[in-house]
Amino acid sequence: MARIIDAPxxxxxxxxxxxxxxxxxxxxxxxxxxxGLAYDAQVRAxxxxxxxxxKHAIPAIEWPxxxxxxxxxxxxxxxxxxxxxxxxxxxxxxxYCVGDFRGDSLQLAREAAxxxxxxxxxxxxxxxxxxxxxxxxxxxxxxxxxxxxxxLAASITGADVRLIKARxxxxxxxxxxxxxxxxxxxxxxxCTSSNAxxxxxxxxxxxxxxxxxxxPDEFLAKNVAAQTGIKIISWHGRCEVHERFTVEDVAxxxxxxxxxxxxxxxxxxxxxxxxxxxxxxxxxLQDYVVEKRPGKVVLLTECSMSDNVAAAxxxxxxxxxxxxxxxxxxxxxxxxxxxxxxxxxxxxxxxxVRVRAKRAIDAMxxxxxxxxxxFETGRAEVAVELV
Numbered sequence: 001m002a003r004i005i006d007a008p009x010x011x012x013x014x015x016x017x018x019x020x021x022x023x024x025x026x027x028x029x030x031x032x033x034x035x036g037l038a039y040d041a042q043v044r045a046x047x048x049x050x051x052x053x054x055k056h057a058i059p060a061i062e063w064p065x066x067x068x069x070x071x072x073x074x075x076x077x078x079x080x081x082x083x084x085x086x087x088x089x090x091x092x093x094x095x096y097c098v099g100d101f102r103g104d105s106l107q108l109a110r111e112a113a114x115x116x117x118x119x120x121x122x123x124x125x126x127x128x129x130x131x132x133x134x135x136x137x138x139x140x141x142x143x144x145x146x147x148x149x150x151x152l153a154a155s156i157t158g159a160d161v162r163l164i165k166a167r168x169x170x171x172x173x174x175x176x177x178x179x180x181x182x183x184x185x186x187x188x189x190x191c192t193s194s195n196a197x198x199x200x201x202x203x204x205x206x207x208x209x210x211x212x213x214x215x216p217d218e219f220l221a222k223n224v225a226a227q228t229g230i231k232i233i234s235w236h237g238r239c240e241v242h243e244r245f246t247v248e249d250v251a252x253x254x255x256x257x258x259x260x261x262x263x264x265x266x267x268x269x270x271x272x273x274x275x276x277x278x279x280x281x282x283x284x285l286q287d288y289v290v291e292k293r294p295g296k297v298v299l300l301t302e303c304s305m306s307d308n309v310a311a312a313x314x315x316x317x318x319x320x321x322x323x324x325x326x327x328x329x330x331x332x333x334x335x336x337x338x339x340x341x342x343x344x345x346x347x348x349x350x351x352x353v354r355v356r357a358k359r360a361i362d363a364m365x366x367x368x369x370x371x372x373x374x375f376e377t378g379r380a381e382v383a384v385e386l387v
Contacts (some may be wrong), residue, residue, distance in 0.1 A: 026095075027329050031334035037130055039067035046071045053096035056314060057307045069333040071096045075291060076340045082119035085111055085132065088282040089302040089328040096311060097334060099123060103176045104282040104372075105131070106192040109361065112136050118250040121339055126276050126347075127153045130181040132372065133347045134358045141347040144335035148208045150178055155237035158182035158217040164213060164387050168233060172203040173213045175360060178239075181349050183215070185356035189363040193266050193281035194372040196220060197227045199364060204230050218386060219243065220350050224268045224272050225382040233383040245300045247319065250275040253298055256355035258317050261294040267300040271383040272300060277377065284372035289313050302328060 015140050017311050032038070042168040047067040058066060070093065077083065085108045086099025095102055101111040112120060112132035120141045122129035127150055129143040133159040161183055164174060175187035184190055202213045212230055214221045216237030245268050254260055263285045263290060264276035278288050285299055286309050296317040306318045339345055
């Protein structure tokens with residue numbers, strides 16, 4: 001099992017969010033003051049241009065609370081040859097003001113493999129930090145908060161995968177990147193929501209099989225099955241953010257906002273996917289908004305995604321029902337500052353696990369790089385075999 005230096009892994013997937021982990025301006029101001037940071041002329045000069053990226057999300061009166069931490073983090077990055085990988089679900093202050101590379105899990109995995117930096121700070125959850133360490137073992141990988149887990153990653157273990165493989169010998173195992181390194185190590189190939197359908201089809205062809213094991217998200221599995229026609233064997237894992245969206249929510253949103261375009265993530269239930277106008281990964285959702293410029297849109301995914309896409313499409317009206325990921329919101333500016341300042345919470349993976357997990361990730365990355373795939377909406381639900 002992967003571990004974090006100086007801290008246990010137990011308990012980090014507990015549900016619910018410590019309200020102290022989701023800071024407003026007063027929390028950021030207090031955090032900066034406790035670290036001896038102030039909003040002075042130098043900080044103002046270093047951050048004024050950055051504010052233009054987030055003014056849609058952070059009122060000007062609150063900016064002096066965020067700017068000292070942002071300036072200090074960016075200075076430390078330069079001094080320590082560090083980069084920050086910021087997932088699409090990060091708050092805008094992290095995503096646009098300290099993130100060096102931004103995107104979905106697939107994009108960040110590619111950046112982790114290619115960056116020349118000696119230190120990677122993962123502004124995302126722990127399985128992402130493990131993926132970075134698998135791909136860049138010579139680099140120091142830090143996770144700013146030990147509690148930044150994932151309900152999907154917590155739903156399945158490497159031992160579970162071994163039992164599934166014993167039950168279905170010869171059937172290829174495709175594992176979602178939202179899993180621990182030990183689960184990836186038991187897999188043939190990884191996938192993200194961007195490429196899940198394409199990789200399931202590739203695995204079926206490569207193994208000459210009419211069935212594919214796709215773990216651990218049962219909704220993603222059902223949605224992929226509806227796209228591919230391939231028999232899917234899956235697990236009872238669910239994302240605690242996306243499973244809360246319902247088809248009734250979609251109907252209520254459309255009634256309240258005529259002309260609304262509904263975009264859904266494929267971790268949503270199949271009936272929600274069927275009721276949406278467009279469905280795909282976070283990268284596909286952003287591409288849709290930026291390219292199509294719908295007049296009024298709702299993103300059925302984690303809260304912060306709308307803020308981050310809004311910066312690239314300021315003319316689009318975003319309706320924002322908020323399903324917040326308590327784990328993503330553990331990552332804060334002050335946590336990033338402390339991780340870099342103290343070089344703490346380093347991710348370490350046993351070498352035998354890392355090598356096997358990397359093989360599955362590399363198999364995914366070796367496939368042709370394509371535009372994120374959309375899921376065709378309106379399709380009937382297809383049953384999958386749940387282990």
